[in-house]
Amino acid sequence: AEVHFHEFIIQETPVKRLCRVRNSITVNGQFPGPTLEVRNDDSLVITAINKAQYNISLHWHGIRQMRNPWADGPEFITQCPIKPGGSYTYRFNIEEQEGTLWWHAHSRWLRATVYGALIIRPPLSSPHYPFPVIPKREFTLLLGEWWDRNPMDVLNMAQFTGAAPNVSDAFTINGQPGDFYRCSSQETLRYLVGSGETVLLRVINSGLNQELFFGIANHKLTVVAADASYTKPFSTNVIMLGPGQTTDVLLTADQPPAHYYMAAHAYNSANAPFDNTTTTAILQYKDAPCVTTQARAIPAQLPGFNDTATAAAFTAQMKSPSKVEVPLEVDEDLFFTVGLGLFNCTTPNTQRCQGPNGTRFAASINNVSFVFPRSNSIMQAYYQGTPAGVFTTDFPPVPPTTFDYTGNVSRGLWQPTRGTKAYKLKYKSKVQVILQDTSIVTIENHPMHLHGYEFYVVGTGIGNFNPSKDTSSFNLIDPPRRNTIGTPPGGWIAIRFVADNPGVWLMHCHIDSHIFWGLAMVFLVENGEGHLQSVQSPPLDLPQC
Numbered sequence: 001a002e003v004h005f006h007e008f009i010i011q012e013t014p015v016k017r018l019c020r021v022r023n024s025i026t027v028n029g030q031f032p033g034p035t036l037e038v039r040n041d042d043s044l045v046i047t048a049i050n051k052a053q054y055n056i057s058l059h060w061h062g063i064r065q066m067r068n069p070w071a072d073g074p075e076f077i078t079q080c081p082i083k084p085g086g087s088y089t090y091r092f093n094i095e096e097q098e099g100t101l102w103w104h105a106h107s108r109w110l111r112a113t114v115y116g117a118l119i120i121r122p123p124l125s126s127p128h129y130p131f132p133v134i135p136k137r138e139f140t141l142l143l144g145e146w147w148d149r150n151p152m153d154v155l156n157m158a159q160f161t162g163a164a165p166n167v168s169d170a171f172t173i174n175g176q177p178g179d180f181y182r183c184s185s186q187e188t189l190r191y192l193v194g195s196g197e198t199v200l201l202r203v204i205n206s207g208l209n210q211e212l213f214f215g216i217a218n219h220k221l222t223v224v225a226a227d228a229s230y231t232k233p234f235s236t237n238v239i240m241l242g243p244g245q246t247t248d249v250l251l252t253a254d255q256p257p258a259h260y261y262m263a264a265h266a267y268n269s270a271n272a273p274f275d276n277t278t279t280t281a282i283l284q285y286k287d288a289p290c291v292t293t294q295a296r297a298i299p300a301q302l303p304g305f306n307d308t309a310t311a312a313a314f315t316a317q318m319k320s321p322s323k324v325e326v327p328l329e330v331d332e333d334l335f336f337t338v339g340l341g342l343f344n345c346t347t348p349n350t351q352r353c354q355g356p357n358g359t360r361f362a363a364s365i366n367n368v369s370f371v372f373p374r375s376n377s378i379m380q381a382y383y384q385g386t387p388a389g390v391f392t393t394d395f396p397p398v399p400p401t402t403f404d405y406t407g408n409v410s411r412g413l414w415q416p417t418r419g420t421k422a423y424k425l426k427y428k429s430k431v432q433v434i435l436q437d438t439s440i441v442t443i444e445n446h447p448m449h450l451h452g453y454e455f456y457v458v459g460t461g462i463g464n465f466n467p468s469k470d471t472s473s474f475n476l477i478d479p480p481r482r483n484t485i486g487t488p489p490g491g492w493i494a495i496r497f498v499a500d501n502p503g504v505w506l507m508h509c510h511i512d513s514h515i516f517w518g519l520a521m522v523f524l525v526e527n528g529e530g531h532l533q534s535v536q537s538p539p540l541d542l543p544q545c
């Protein structure tokens with residue numbers, strides 16, 4: 001196993017997109033940031049040096065960080081942010097994970113430009129992919145979102161007004177909007193393939209707020225992995241990814257030599273057609289005839305923005321390659337409502353209450369709208385024995401009232417309470433969480449991400465979860481293993497995991513506008529008996545608040 005050393009200099013860099021230059025926070029001046037390439041069993045040592053004017057922290061999305069939450073990164077959860085002029089070295093191991101993950105800033109909206117791929121290949125001791133065809137080449141596609149304005153200003157504005165933040169001005173593939181956006185045609189990315197070759201595409205939704213459909217004109221995709229876990233291969237025309245999710249697909253260049261669009265557009269948003277809201281790159285056969293400006297590439301067919309059926313059918317096909325060890329009985333049976341809400345404004349303030357009907361937008365889990373601490377991180381407070389004033393451990397295992405979650409919810413239930421609440425789990429307890437979307441304000445797909453864990457997705461359905469009926473249909477044989485899963489709009493999803501990683505682990509919706517409205521909570525997983533079942537001691541350079 002190898003140790004990989006990197007220096008990540010976080011700095012302001014001019015980046016030109018959509019006809020204009022905007023100073024953006026980048027790593028080493030690159031946008032998207034550097035790709036980390038490692039093998040299973042390797043270690044990473046990444047020194048982050050903050051030369052920007054914002055507090056920042058970095059998160060290695062999907063890395064389990066066994067007993068090592070200090071390297072996980074979410075600000076005020078496992079560490080205090082790195083202040084301007086400061087630095088922090090993230091040290092962690094890759095343990096039994098293979099496939100595609102990514103890294104991103106985990107402080108306010110800085111991840112809009114601070115992100116990159118983290119590729120984990122099989123170890124040298126057994127270097128082969130378990131795929132039906134061994135790919136000839138590999139491409140990594142980071143799907144993202146670009147704002148004309150500084151994303152931190154967009155966030156601050158929404159925080160001030162209580163209204164929904166502005167949507168992004170472009171979707172991007174590896175930072176480029178592509179042919180259909182203004183001033184972007186020249187930079188449209190091209191990926192060259194030879195006729196007959198099979199390539200591995202590592203697709204990552206690193207967008208801030210938008211679920212995306214992705215497809216390639218006239219080509220089938222064979223899904224082989226998701227969130228750095230292999231899947232049972234299946235063929236599909238289109239894949240759907242929520243922010244945070246990754247999907248690895250094989251693609252065989254089996255069509256007539258030509259130029260084909262690779263394209264992504266929004267799922268579950270107001271933008272639908274293949275138009276100037278579709279980001280594109282080009283899959284170009286090496287022996288394709290030259291394409292002149294009159295003859296563009298062949299357009300990709302993508303499902304409509306509201307095609308929940310396609311999204312659900314895609315998700316339903318995900319399975320582990322063979323039988324896996326899912327907890328059959330559970331010690332902790334948790335039921336979490338995830339959804340939006342609205343805070344009433346006590347003194348009507350037209351400036352600050354620009355949500356629906358003079359309210360402010362909110363979001364919650366079990367009616368608790370999560371507030372990030374400011375004075376210390378939860379990890380530091382917990383390990384220094386001073387949780388008072390930073391967090392409490394009374395997060396409710398079920399919502400305060402049962403109601404018709406996806407029906408016509410009475411107005412009185414729309415207003416959550418605020419709090420920084422953790423739910424305590426005993427070491428090695430077997431946990432089931434039902435994530436239930438609500439129709440408060442609107443039903444929506446919430447891509448829920450759990451830090452420090454991978455979980456099995458054992459069931460899903462539309463409407464309200466019904467334990468007596470739905471539990472019997474759970475897949476406890478070969479469910480997929482994920483770190484981020486969409487709670488379907490107006491439906492529920494069931495996950496199971498064993499709490500074998502002590503520490504403080506954030507669970508949140510990976511749509512960043514929802515995090516800042518409060519769609520988050522933390523699990524506090526207690527230490528086990530011995531040294532090897534306990535959290536490691538904190539690194540000496542851990543930033544202090």
Ligand code: C2O
Pocket residue numbers: 059061074104106244449451506508510
């Ligand atoms: Cu990809 Cu909490 O994040």
